[in-house]
Amino acid sequence: MDINAVNALSYEDFLEIFGNVVEKCPIIPAAVWIHRPFTSLADIEAHISDFIDSLPESGKEGILRCHPDLAGRELQSGALTRDSQEEQRAAGFTDLQPSEVSRMRSLNSEYKERFGFPFVICARLNTKRDIMRELLQCLGNDPAAERARAIGEVKKICALRMRNLQLSNSPNKL
Amino acid sequence: MDINAVNALSYEDFLEIFGNVVEKCPIIPAAVWIHRPFTSLADIEAHISDFIDSLPESGKEGILRCHPDLAGRELQSGALTRDSQEEQRAAGFTDLQPSEVSRMRSLNSEYKERFGFPFVICARLNTKRDIMRELLQCLGNDPAAERARAIGEVKKICALRMRNLQLSNSPNKL
Numbered sequence: 001m002d003i004n005a006v007n008a009l010s011y012e013d014f015l016e017i018f019g020n021v022v023e024k025c026p027i028i029p030a031a032v033w034i035h036r037p038f039t040s041l042a043d044i045e046a047h048i049s050d051f052i053d054s055l056p057e058s059g060k061e062g063i064l065r066c067h068p069d070l071a072g073r074e075l076q077s078g079a080l081t082r083d084s085q086e087e088q089r090a091a092g093f094t095d096l097q098p099s100e101v102s103r104m105r106s107l108n109s110e111y112k113e114r115f116g117f118p119f120v121i122c123a124r125l126n127t128k129r130d131i132m133r134e135l136l137q138c139l140g141n142d143p144a145a146e147r148a149r150a151i152g153e154v155k156k157i158c159a160l161r162m163r164n165l166q167l168s169n170s171p172n173k174l
Numbered sequence: 175m176d177i178n179a180v181n182a183l184s185y186e187d188f189l190e191i192f193g194n195v196v197e198k199c200p201i202i203p204a205a206v207w208i209h210r211p212f213t214s215l216a217d218i219e220a221h222i223s224d225f226i227d228s229l230p231e232s233g234k235e236g237i238l239r240c241h242p243d244l245a246g247r248e249l250q251s252g253a254l255t256r257d258s259q260e261e262q263r264a265a266g267f268t269d270l271q272p273s274e275v276s277r278m279r280s281l282n283s284e285y286k287e288r289f290g291f292p293f294v295i296c297a298r299l300n301t302k303r304d305i306m307r308e309l310l311q312c313l314g315n316d317p318a319a320e321r322a323r324a325i326g327e328v329k330k331i332c333a334l335r336m337r338n339l340q341l342s343n344s345p346n347k348l
Contacts (some may be wrong), residue, residue: 011239011290025201030237034290055230063207068347116185116208 006044007037020083021153021161022048024085027106041162049155051103060151064117067154070131071096072105072118083161091123100128115146122156137155194257195335196222196328215336222327234325235315238291241264241328244305245270246292253283257335265297268316274302281307281309289320290315296330 006014011033018029032047068074068084071093072139080088088094096104111119119135126134138146183191185207206221211343226234242248242258245267254262262268270278285293293309300308312320 010286010300016238025234026240027199027201027233029236030239031230031232032241034235051230051232054230055233056205056225058208059201062201065189065204065207066297093328112184121324139219149336157240 002041003038003043006041013067017122017165018162019045020081021158021165022052022063023068023081023084023157028052028063041166045162046157048158052087052151057147060147063116063154064120064150066118066119069108069112069118070107070121070123070135071101071114071128076101083164087157091126092127092128093123096128098116100132104132107132107139111135111139115143117147117150119151120153120157122160123151124160125156128148177212177214177217180215187229191339192218194255195332195339196226196237196240196330197242197255197258199237199322201236202226202237203292219333219336222332231321233322235291237328238294238321238324241292241294243278243282243286244295244297244309245275245294245302246282252273257338261297261331265300266302267297270302273340274306278306279308281313285309285313289317291324294324294327296327296329296334298334299330306313 008019011030014033015026015030018027022028028048028051029044031051032044035047036042038047052063054061068080070088072093074080075085075088078085092106108119119138121131121138122132123131138149141149180188185204188206188207189200193200196202201224202225203218205225206218209221212218212221213324226237229237240255244262244265248254249262249267251260259268267269267278283292293312295308297305312323315323
């Protein structure tokens with residue numbers, strides 16, 4: 001499926017494929033569908049980025065709150081989206097020692113208490129060790145700067161999910 | 175659970191309860207959670223309404239595209255959210271004659287072809303007969319007026335979902 005095929009999709013089929021490129025926010029690909037014809041997958045990503053930037057700050061925080069904790073209760077209970085499950089596995093969070101689980105729980109709680117949203121980072125681009133270090137460091141950030149950093153990570157996650165869609169299809173698909 | 179109890183909820187527990195008051199758009203309650211303390215459920219609804227109004231037009235259309243067709247393939251296949259399933263049942267769409275299913279399919283297709291989003295109406299406030307009449311009439315609307323009408327229906331659906339949450343708990347809850 002090349003970009004012409006993407007451009008020919010109904011919004012329903014478009015959402016079937018791109019609905020979770022931003023975690024639990026199908027409204028975002030549903031909004032950018034209107035910008036067809038897209039010139040490339042990168043063009044879709046750019047429209048998603050612009051749409052996120054157009055949201056009020058509360059909406060950006062809303063996106064962050066739709067994300068699960070890293071190594072949190074949804075990972076333990078198997079309630080993650082497939083995308084998140086694979087990302088957390090890639091970073092090593094499905095294979096933690098009990099002491100590491102406990103450490104992550106504690107850091108996540110402290111972070112959420114401080115910022116009112118979960119710590120979001122592109123898990124595919126980091127190891128669990130990097131992530132724990134970064135989380136600790138971010139606890140000292142100013143809230144507005146931290147929100148901006150986290151939204152930057154949402155966009156990285158989106159870009160990798162889109163590439164993953166591409167890879168999970170045959171070379172002629174997407 | 176009175177409004178003080180709602181105000182004491184973590185964003186995670188708030189989303190557990192209010193996450194689908196706008197169909198498949200948890201970003202919306204996740205965004206308005208920041209406005210605690212709420213004075214009442216009506217105050218939460220007002221913040222949701224304001225948030226929706228603050229979205230770019232593409233975002234409002236994005237909300238509409240997160241809604242299923244009435245009497246569509248998701249109803250037939252059992253893939254609706256529980257909220258939508260109950261609403262479509264209330265309007266009589268779970269008990270259609272084959273000729274009515276076929277008529278709805280045809281009207282839905284014509285509508286989506288014209289507007290690029292599905293026909294949205296508060297099913298709990300209408301019978302299937304009213305809805306089919308309204309759908310037919312709306313096909314003649316100007317696209318901007320039709321988007322505005324549909325967003326008004328999203329807000330009515332949200333209000334009834336919130337009251338339903340209230341009813342589905344004990345008198346001391348919500």
